[in-house]
Amino acid sequence: MGFSITGKRVWVAGHNGMVGGAVVRRLASENCEVLKATRQDLDLTRQADVEAWMADKKPQVVVVAAAVVGGIHANNTRPVDFLNANLQIQSNIISNAHNIGVEKLFFLGSSCIYPRLAPQPINEDSLLTGALEPTNEWYAIAKIAGVKLCQAYRRQFNADFISAMPTNLYGPGDNFDLLSSHVLPALIVKAHNAKLQNAQALELWGSGKPMREFLHVDDLADACVFLLKNYSGDVPLNVGVGSDVTIRELAELIADVVGFKGRFTFDATKPDGTPRKLLDCGRIHGLGWKAKIGLRDGIARTYEWYKANEA
Ligand code: GFB
Numbered sequence: 070m071g072f073s074i075t076g077k078r079v080w081v082a083g084h085n086g087m088v089g090g091a092v093v094r095r096l097a098s099e100n101c102e103v104l105k106a107t108r109q110d111l112d113l114t115r116q117a118d119v120e121a122w123m124a125d126k127k128p129q130v131v132v133v134a135a136a137v138v139g140g141i142h143a144n145n146t147r148p149v150d151f152l153n154a155n156l157q158i159q160s161n162i163i164s165n166a167h168n169i170g171v172e173k174l175f176f177l178g179s180s181c182i183y184p185r186l187a188p189q190p191i192n193e194d195s196l197l198t199g200a201l202e203p204t205n206e207w208y209a210i211a212k213i214a215g216v217k218l219c220q221a222y223r224r225q226f227n228a229d230f231i232s233a234m235p236t237n238l239y240g241p242g243d244n245f246d247l248l249s250s251h252v253l254p255a256l257i258v259k260a261h262n263a264k265l266q267n268a269q270a271l272e273l274w275g276s277g278k279p280m281r282e283f284l285h286v287d288d289l290a291d292a293c294v295f296l297l298k299n300y301s302g303d304v305p306l307n308v309g310v311g312s313d314v315t316i317r318e319l320a321e322l323i324a325d326v327v328g329f330k331g332r333f334t335f336d337a338t339k340p341d342g343t344p345r346k347l348l349d350c351g352r353i354h355g356l357g358w359k360a361k362i363g364l365r366d367g368i369a370r371t372y373e374w375y376k377a378n379e380a
Contacts, residue, residue: 071298072173072229080104080128082113082162083135087242088177091290092132099294104128114154119161123169131166131174132293133159133215141204141274141342143249148207155211163218167228174230175297178216178305180282180346182209182234190311190349193234193304202343216305223303232305233289233296236348240286240367241374253283256320257372260327261380269331271324274339277317282309282347285367288360295358309348310360326368 079096083089084105096103104126111122113135137154144151159176166174183191184199196216201209215232222228239253247255256273263271292308300306314322320333350359362370 072301074099074101074130074294074297076100077129077172078102078104078127079130079132080106080123080126081132081134082106083133086134086136086138087240087244087286088238088289089132089134090242091240091286092134092293095287095290095294101130113161114157116157116161120165120168123165127169128166129172130297131162131171132297133162133174133176135162136177138208139244139249140251140255141340144205144208145340151205152207152211155208156214159211159215160218163215163222163230166230167222167226172229173297174219174228175293176215176219176230176232178212178232178234179208180234180236180307180309180348181205181343182212182216183346185343187346189345190347191307192349193307193352196305204340204342220303229301231296231300231302233292234305234307234348235289235292236282236284236307236309236346238284238286238289240371241378242286243371245375245379252281252316253319253323253368254371254375256323257327257368257375260320260324260329261372261375263331264327264329270334271320271329271331272334272336273316273320274336275316275341276337277320277333277335278315279341279343280313280315280345280347281319282313283319283364283367284308284310284360285362285370288362291361292353292358295356296353299356304352306353307348307350308353308360309350310364311350313345313347314364322365323368326365326372
């Protein structure tokens with residue numbers, strides 16, 4: 070028997086972000102009331118404010134899509150933001166969700182919370198079996214604490230709080246700022262600008278050799294609604310596409326979509342990060358969910374969004 074969100078008040082915390090925005094779009098086809106709080110309405114790092122807002126709005130379902138996120142450089146250089154703000158935001162929301170009797174809560178972990186050298190593809194059981202990747206350990210520690218807090222509420226109070234571990238996400242609403250973004254939006258911007266300027270070369274950070282798996286955020290939003298309805302377990306479930314590419318291959322694909330015909334150079338002063346983090350999605354596939362958006366198609370859609378909204 071699944072969980073029903075029909076007629077329920079569903080709070081998407083972080084609805085202005087890429088993930089929250091996608092979840093709101095996906096919930097539009099469900100028969101539920103979507104609650105949102107803007108940054109002006111509510112500072113999620115302030116416990117008393119979160120308590121008061123939740124007591125007033127009485128969400129029955131909560132999707133925790135609010136977090137400080139960023140690419141390898143932002144993670145590596147702003148450790149306080151990634152550790153402290155994320156701990157505050159998630160703990161305020163999760164603990165108050167229990168206090169007001171929220172029926173179901175969905176928390177987002179991340180594939181970077183697995184050990185740096187976990188066996189590939191990474192199974193959910195790899196969590197906490199080895200050392201973390203140093204460039205994102207602050208974010209990873211916060212996310213591990215969030216996953217554990219959901220498990221703790223389930224164990225002590227039987228709360229139906231679940232977590233998912235998405236792989237690297239991209240899509241409309243992404244951050245396209247070159248210093249703080251993830252690789253995929255950064256390379257869309259770089260390829261777009263290089264094409265416009267007739268540049269001969271485009272610079273990649275690191276060696277181009279690390280491998281990454283990319284999931285379109287609309288697929289993640291679909292998985293979120295699927296799991297809300299169909300999953301009530303302790304294990305945080307991996308959500309990915311099942312295959313990965315090298316950063317160089319990603320750059321070639323993006324260059325092809327954008328129409329940049331020059332060559333690539335490599336900035337060895339920038340970190341590579343973890344060598345590979347391909348997720349084993351056997352568990353979520355077993356429940357009946359699979360990603361639908363292919364990488365080339367997803368990049369093309371994201372490039373269209375970028376040109377219409379950001380370029
Ligand atoms: O996406 P990204 O910033 O983060 O970088 P992670 C992925 C790879 O792309 C790294 C390379 O090897 C980068 O060196 N890269 C090449 C670039 N060119 C660029 C560029 O122009 N910009 C960026 N940003 N990268 C993050 C974690 O790790 O993954 C977060 O820091 C989070 O915690 C996220 O979990 C999903 O994949 O290395």
